[in-house]
Amino acid sequence: AxxxxxxxxxxxxxxxxxxxxxxxxxxxxxxxxxxxxxxxxxxxxxxxxxxxxxxxxxxxxxxxxxxxxxxxxxxxxxxxxxxxxxxxxxxxxxxxxxxxxxxxxxxxxxxxxEGYLALADRVMKTTQKLRAGIEAIEGLKVLGDPDMSLLAIGSEGLDVYEVADEMTLRGWHLDRQHLPPSLHLTVTPAHAEVADAFLADLAEAAQAVRRPSVHRIGHAVTLALAQAITRVLPAGLLSRLTRRFSALLGGKDGGLPRRSAAMYGMMGTLPNRGDIHEVVLDFLDRLTRPERRT
Incomplete structure (x- = not known):
């Protein structure tokens, strides 16, 4: 079209x-x-x-x-x-x-x-296996109807960013996406050997997110407060606070934190996409800024 x-x-x-x-x-x-x-x-x-x-x-x-x-x-x-x-x-x-x-x-x-044909077939068979396994997990679904081997995992009842955090704790990395909140998978031939283990851990992660915990209660309270703040604070003050918020992007060792659900959730509450742009710029600036020696 x-x-x-x-x-x-x-x-x-x-x-x-x-x-x-x-x-x-x-x-x-x-x-x-x-x-x-x-x-x-x-x-x-x-x-x-x-x-x-x-x-x-x-x-x-x-x-x-x-x-x-x-x-x-x-x-x-x-x-x-x-x-x-x-x-x-x-x-x-x-x-x-x-x-x-x-x-x-x-x-x-x-x-x-012949090599590319074999690899493509391996990728698609693995994709079909992963897609069926994801759809079988309560609360998770594959968004849309992809023609090839890129999948987005979404949910109407679970916080997918919490699911991603649980997968991180189990040794897996899933790219976080938003608009709508989802998790990204690019399936490669190497994933054929680990598809079963991935699906087993994903099912455990979804089950863990369904269980009440102090951590998740705190996360929900944080998001509720963030939503309330964005409704009542003036735009200028909110933007200044957003710049302070960029510190959440850094983990204990200077890398990314092991849990990022709260960060993605709070970013989703910001009404001005330009504020998120500034947060990421601040993070990149800190990554490449030389440390001052004392």
């Missing part, structure tokens, strides 16, 4: 296939239902894909494809008035590291089409 609208209005339509670009074609060959997303769709003018995801190459190598060569010419940079001579580059980066390009070439040559 978007490509059709773009075509009707003479607008370019780029497909960001950074994740799916190197697995969806192989899934289609294996017989999995894959909606058209590439140049089969009229109006699509360019496609990008990262090789470090489902291409299994080193990070730092990506592809961009254009429907025609005339469009690709706009990517090139040429400067003819430089005192050092005529300068030309096929991309924004001037000198690109050859190591990652060579490594990507080697991986693609090593795996070949």
């Amino acid at each position: 978007l490509a059709q609208i773009a075509q009707e209005h003479g607008i370019l339509c780029h497909v960001d296939a950074c994740v799916g670009g190197f697995i969806l074609p192989f899934l289609r060959k294996l017989g999995y239902p894959v909606p058209d997303f590439d140049f089969r769709v009229p109006g699509v003018t360019s496609i990008s894909a990262d090789l470090h995801k489902y291409g299994y190459a080193a990070k730092g190598t990506s592809l961009i494809l254009y429907r025609d060569g005339a469009l690709r010419r706009h990517q090139f940079f040429v400067y003819t008035d430089w005192p050092g001579g005529i300068y030309a580059s096929p991309a924004i980066a001037g000198t690109r590291p050859a190591g990652t390009i060579a490594a990507a070439w080697a991986v693609i040559r090593y795996l070949g089409e």
